[in-house]
Amino acid sequence: MSTLKTATKPAPDAAGNTGGRVLRYVDALKEAVEQEMERDDKVFVMGLDVDDHKALQGSTRGLLQKFGPDRIFTTPLAEDAMTGAAIGAAMAGLRPIHVHIRMDFLMLSMNQLINMAAKAHYMYGGNIKVPLVVRSIIGKSWGQGPQHSQGLYSTFMHFPGLKVVAPSNAHDAKGCMLSAIRDDNPVMFVEHRLLYPTEAYVPEEQFELPPGKSRVVMPGDDVTLVGISNMLVECLRGRELLADAGVSAEIIDPIWLSPLDTDTIVKSVKKTRRLIVVDNGWTMCGAGAEIAARVAEALGPEGKFQVERMGFAPTICPTSPSIEDQFYPNPARIAQAAHKMVRPKAGEWTPDPERAVLAYQRQFRGPF
């Protein structure tokens, strides 16, 4: 893979990167898969509704026309068996991409993913590989409710043998997808529905974004904000609100959650001495807890720092918009938490409500 460019520059527009052209997240995903399917005929896509006219919320648009029904096909509603079939195909040398429209449905695939995919290479003494990509989308808003809104990546981070990635922008979606497909291990590729229409500069050519490096998306001195998946976008907005109050936040995107690069985060916290991890899942045993613990371990006894985890409220996601709104961290709440940490004596501070509006979420209208 030496011919491939490895992305080093920050990706989102906010970072000033202008390589490539502006692409939506959903189109970047599709482009990555399309280019890999062209390059390697072992790559194929399976999953409920990947080949209908809605093309899985647009993310598989045109692939059927281009590659035909042997290389992209829908399945029966049978997640357990279909996951096993995808794993078997990967063991046999193909490179399947198994797609789920909501991450919640992975609960039906757990036995195969955890007891087979994650362990096969090890328990078969290195004789078998499972080059599988499992795509799934986290839902949010418009009444997605208890069973269509869960961000379950920390569950998968628990298991050695699985890799987990949750790109937050179009650029990374493309690079990470390419790396995931070429990886010889099972990769849980976690997408977010509200990221689909977001745009970033994305190179036309293929490039890799493998595990190993978290990215400093925006520099800052007072506090380190680590945002996962869609929460990275919320952190960037929170940073703008903080800037109004003269607080400077450094924003870090871990990109790959397993394996996880904490060095970049540790370096930042050494400077700011303040860390807030904004998770797109529950905080209990969450990715944020893991990151906070690793930073504490790395800094050791001399490394005093303040830490806070933000994430889903410790309850179930309701459908009613009036309380669903309280379920998620948002830019205003992130900014308030950071402000309080940086200026504990300043008293209550609330960002300008006009500026705190979640414009891109306002645009989102259901049903899906």
Place this chain on the structure above:
Amino acid sequence: MPEADTQTIRRVYASLRLIRRFEEEVARIYPEDKIKSPVHLSIGQESVAVGVCDALNKDDLAGGTYRGHATYIAKGGDINGLMAELYGKDTGCTRGKGGSMHLCDIQNNVVGSSAVVGTTVPIALGYALALKREGKGRVIASFMGDGATEEGVFHESLNFAALKRLPVVFVLENNFFAIHTPIARRQAVPDAICERVQTYGIPAYRVTDADVFKIRNIMMDALPKMRRGEYGPIFIECHTYRWREHVGPANDYDSGYRSTDDLKPWVDNDQIPRVAAMLDPDERAAIDAQVEKDVAAAIAFAEKSPFPAAKELYTHVYA
């Protein structure tokens, strides 16, 4: 002609009509963004829920899927609570927490529905275990779509229900599609679901014309035997057709996966005008007027109800 008395025809018509008008109103209101929740409408499929539920006693149970407005209404669920739930209001049947996909009204024996395909099928087994132990001859009707019959848990559940002779009526609403994918692209032998079910030792019935009275008669015939313990579970496959898009209020005949030609026989065979024609016109008009009143009242109730208070986010996580 139906083997049904005037009383039954009246009841069946009122139920069919109420479901249809309720959902047509949901579809009308939807573009106003007052219902911020996915809605999976049963318009066109009403006869399955009504045929099954009209035969049940009030103290029997019923539950099903995210396409659940019809089951809820046919089983006697409170429609004010249903409409308020769609509006995300505190007075909704699940207090704004579950929305359209997770309806339940325990007072009226509507047990909860789920948005994960197939997940309520085994839940019905557990209810049935409890009903059997109770020994009062009560049964549970468990609704599912054709997609659910592909899940492993469906087959596991059939085996257990047959093994334990559980009082479950498995009701398959076979509308031939899972989202946009026709059943023939998902099942090798799509027209033999009943035959497969029979191999588990479960009596299986197939109704291909959505005739509400045929469905009801199967129930009326089997239920006494189930209540006496002579029958264990039964399975009824009802062919039907979803008139609107999979999720949302609109039609989707321009999207290419099906056509209005496919729809036409089902509209011609619509059970609502068919049953209406069996009624005296004045009687029919009276029922229609009552339905309009009830649906309007449900909308008014939903509109004026408050949203849940902020603290509701945290109530009911644990019992």
